[in-house]
Amino acid sequence: MATAAALHILVKTEKEALSILEQLKKGKNFAALAKRYSTCPSGKRGGDLGEFRRGQMVKPFDDVVFKKEILKVHGPVKTRFGYHLIKTLYRNG
Secondary structure, eight states: OOEEEEEEEEESOHHHHHHHHHHHHTTOOHHHHHHHHOOSGGGGGTTEEEEEETTSSOHHHHHHHHHSOTTSEEEEEEETTEEEEEEEEEEEO
16 A cells, blocks of 8 residues: 655645745745644644555545655645645655
8 A cells, every 4th residue: 555754734725825835935944834824733743744545635635645746845736625735755655
């Protein structure tokens, strides 16, 4: 079974996600921005979701983590929870 680990920042609007993405592009720290802006409980851990299996997350999120380039920030990705900026740390399988 494929597993991965990722960080994410979850916000309510695409506009907010794009604003945070701009800060990341300017070199701001992902974990610091997650602690400040993320509405997900993982924000307190710098957006760290830990390790999870394929299929545990909603499909649009899963697709990014298991198919897109690792260590690069992807998004905004819209799900029923809001807009995510996702950084996959590693994946296997």
